[in-house]
Amino acid sequence: MxxxxxxxxxxxxxxxxxxxxxxxxxxxxxxxxxxxxxxxxxxxxxxxxxxxxxxxxxxxxxxxxxxxxxxxxxxxxxxxxxxxxxxxxxxxxxxxxxxxxxxxxxxxxxxxxxxxxxxxxxxxxxxxxxxxxxxxxxxxxxxxxxxxxxxxxxxxxxxxxxxxxxxxxxxxxxxxxxxxxxxxxxxxxxxxxxxxxxxxxxxxxxxxxxxxxxxxxxxxxxxxxxxxxxxGREVVFRIEKEPVDPGEVRLEVEELEALNEKRLPALRQVSFQIRAGEILGIAGVAGNGQKELAEVITGLRRATGGRFRLDGQDLTNAHPRKIIDAGIAHIPESRIYTGSVGAMTVMENIALKHYTRTPGPFLDKRRLTELSLRLVEEFHVDTPGITTSAGSLSGGNLQKLILARELSLNPRLIVAAYPTQGLDVGATEAIRNRLLDQQKEGVAVLLISEDLDELFSLSDRIAVMFDGRIMGIVDARSASREEIGLMMTGKKASAPA
Ligand SMILES: Nc1ncnc2c1ncn2[C@@H]1O[C@H](COP(=O)(O)OP(=O)(O)OP(=O)(O)O)[C@@H](O)[C@H]1O
Ligand SMILES: [Mg+2]
Known part of the structure; x- marks a missing residue:
């Protein structure tokens, strides 16, 4: 060329x-x-x-x-x-x-x-x-x-x-x-x-x-x-994770069960808790139930058994809007199909989730414009403007837009699936630091990732999923990669955290 x-x-x-x-x-x-x-x-x-x-x-x-x-x-x-x-x-x-x-x-x-x-x-x-x-x-x-x-x-x-x-x-x-x-x-x-x-x-x-x-x-x-x-300059790959004292139990998942697209069990008696200000990493080879777990908790998939509560409120099989209102943000695995609407503008995509919180049928256009401009700037979304269609953004910038929207909802729990997928080195670092900032503010984070570096640098505890089950939950400070790797292939944890 x-x-x-x-x-x-x-x-x-x-x-x-x-x-x-x-x-x-x-x-x-x-x-x-x-x-x-x-x-x-x-x-x-x-x-x-x-x-x-x-x-x-x-x-x-x-x-x-x-x-x-x-x-x-x-x-x-x-x-x-x-x-x-x-x-x-x-x-x-x-x-x-x-x-x-x-x-x-x-x-x-x-x-x-x-x-x-x-x-x-x-x-x-x-x-x-x-x-x-x-x-x-x-x-x-x-x-x-x-x-x-x-x-x-x-x-x-x-x-x-x-x-x-x-x-x-x-x-x-x-x-x-x-x-x-x-x-x-x-x-x-x-x-x-x-x-x-x-x-x-x-x-x-x-x-x-x-x-x-x-x-x-x-x-x-x-x-x-x-x-x-x-x-164009030296890049330092550095994530500073400070110790955070977790608070009350925020998310409580009890014996959750669900089916996948093929109508086969995707979640089998999944139980765990996440405290306020805690990041729980979910490790595992994709296709072992992580996606279904995220979807059940965000209301996009029916649970066929078990339950989950946010701050004590049972939200099992609640309407997705109710779940959003309760404070659960979602960074989905597939940003294109479930995360955004390409034909709508950047601003409209931001409004998608915010409007449920605005009283009355009409959006306050001025507030939405301000919010959109602020998010685009804060998250370095590279776009000519907020009235540009989301479909014309580059892959990574579309992703930053969804992240910006979800984090701006002041969530109590963030369900983040592969949050840095498709992001360049600088943006990856920025997003990881954002998640840590959220944690410091007391937000609970469920982090699904296959990147062990990411899991180890962000998580407090790491749960490993295999064949729809949690094989074990380990302390991220003391766990070894070998142990996690073995659990990812179906071996049980030796010492639970
Ligand atoms: N169809 C389009 N209409 C308008 N602008 C576009 C279109 N496609 C790309 N752009 C713009 O062109 C620039 C380059 O985008 P491109 O998708 O080529 O980036 P990229 O290097 O592939 O990024 P990424 O790593 O995020 O995928 C961006 O500013 C993007 O917003
Ligand atoms: Mg691209």
Missing amino acids: IGVTKRFPGVIANQDVHLVVHRGEIHALLGENGAGKSTLMNVLAGLYLPEAGQIRINGRPVTINSPKEAFAQGIAMVHQHFKLVRNQTVAENVILGLDDPRFHLDMEKVGRRIREVGQQYNMDVDPDAYIWQLSVGEQQRVEILKALYRGAEILILDEPTAVLTPQEAIALGNTMRRMVEEGKTIIFISHKLDEVTRFADRVTVLRKGRVVAEEPVTEETSTSHLARLMV
């Missing part, structure tokens, strides 16, 4: 960008939230037309005016937010939009071919499964298979590991290796710098829409070096 410039109203997302990617390499694209990574890749994938610049493939200038034309050049993109049809099968999604009309395709053959491609690249997926039945990691495999099935040569992966478990991320790394060994080319966006040092051959760094560095990734490349390139 040569001299690519792409503007949006009020924003220059890419300015005179040169990006050179060699065949057979894993090329990492780095930059802070809003630096222009997704935009640049959307230009390459034919979704956006740039105002200036040229794209050359194998030295030949090409015009790419649509995803179809990009694909004719062998370019396919797996987006930050998947674009699968949930009520169709894997096989149906894979062939969706292919030129051959569907009835001409032998679905059994399609299924066989999907299995073959899956095996070739170490990605196990059932072609007959419906998308809604799949975990996020499996859905991502479908997206990648879809591209490979169609013979993609240049594969763009936009934050593919943000939603993956550490194990899945390593598996994906191995799949990417195999793909480049077979001559394919991968452009890979990630905020997880250790993945970049581990998987990438070269890196290009964007800052505010411009390329600020382009270099090989070697054994000597450190994550702090990459962070410095991105941010």
